[in-house]
Amino acid sequence: MDLIFKSIIAVVLVVAALFVVYYIFQHVSLSQPISRSQASSLVLRDLENNNPDAAINITNVTPSQYQGSWHIVASVIDNAESPCPSYEIYSFDYPAYSFVYRVDNKYTNYTQNACIIYGFIAGNYTVGSYPVAIARSYQLNDSSVSAFVARYGYSNVKAIASYYADAYLNGSHYTKIWLVNYTAPGAGHAVHVVLSQLNGSALGVYNTT
Numbered sequence: 001m002d003l004i005f006k007s008i009i010a011v012v013l014v015v016a017a018l019f020v021v022y023y024i025f026q027h028v029s030l031s032q033p034i035s036r037s038q039a040s041s042l043v044l045r046d047l048e049n050n051n052p053d054a055a056i057n058i059t060n061v062t063p064s065q066y067q068g069s070w071h072i073v074a075s076v077i078d079n080a081e082s083p084c085p086s087y088e089i090y091s092f093d094y095p096a097y098s099f100v101y102r103v104d105n106k107y108t109n110y111t112q113n114a115c116i117i118y119g120f121i122a123g124n125y126t127v128g129s130y131p132v133a134i135a136r137s138y139q140l141n142d143s144s145v146s147a148f149v150a151r152y153g154y155s156n157v158k159a160i161a162s163y164y165a166d167a168y169l170n171g172s173h174y175t176k177i178w179l180v181n182y183t184a185p186g187a188g189h190a191v192h193v194v195l196s197q198l199n200g201s202a203l204g205v206y207n208t209t
Contacts, residue, residue: 036061039070039094046099047074047090055080059089066096073104077131081158083138083149083182084108084115087131108135115139123199133161133178136200137193144205145182148191152184161195169194170206177203 040058047056060073071093078086089105108131109116115138119125127133138145138159149157161180169179169192176198182191194204 033068034070034095036070040072043072043074043092043094043099047076051076051078054078064093064096066093069093069096079110080131081160082110082134083145083154083157083159084110084135085131086110087129087135107132110135120200123201125200127178127195127197127200130161130163130178133163133195133197134159134180137161137178137180137195137202140193140202142193142202142205144191144207145193148182148184148187152187157182157184163197170204172204174203 040061044056044058047054055075055077057075058072059075060071062071063069064071071091074090074092076088076090086109087107088103089107090101091104092099092101106118107129108118115135117125117132117135117139120136127136138149159180159182161178164174164177164179166175167173167177167179172194174194176196178195178197180193180195182193189207189209192206192208193202194206195201196203
């Protein structure tokens with residue numbers, strides 16, 4: 001009986017010691033200053049580990065409201081070159097809240113075979129990023145784009161968007177536009193959508209071989 005009692009005491013002491021070590025480690029590590037670049041790199045690494053196929057960028061790092069921490073904003077784009085990328089903005093207060101993030105904004109999402117642009121109002125929406133430009137060009141359901149995706153398969157089609165302040169395309173002059181190019185392995189042609197940055201309307205659709 002005495003041996004069992006001593007064993008219980010020993011276990012309790014070990015657990016208590018581990019707790020003290022953990023407590024000290026946490027407070028000492030948090031008390032050590034962390035630089036802007038260190039915080040940014042750690043958050044980026046965590047995002048990349050948890051979203052291995054996403055396009056991730058740290059877009060802003062500023063002093064946090066929590067002492068000794070940094071407010072870090074990151075863009076996370078899943079399936080960045082698909083016909084409908086999923087695009088969100090995350091924010092962290094690191095190391096105050098470790099790698100726990102908030103979703104500050106959700107721009108696009110592909111769910112249940114539907115392409116969604118959150119907050120989109122026809123004629124009153126500025127297309128400010130390439131994932132939104134791609135999603136909008138696909139969302140328009142243009143017959144050339146729909147036929148191309150249907151023929152080669154959604155998962156095989158690659159879509160890339162580029163912004164032009166001024167451009168001559170397919171014999172026409174455009175200003176403030178996104179050009180979205182659709183290609184696929186084995187396809188004999190590509191489909192191009194000229195999209196207005198100012199309102200998201202299609203200004204032209206054409207094919208090239």
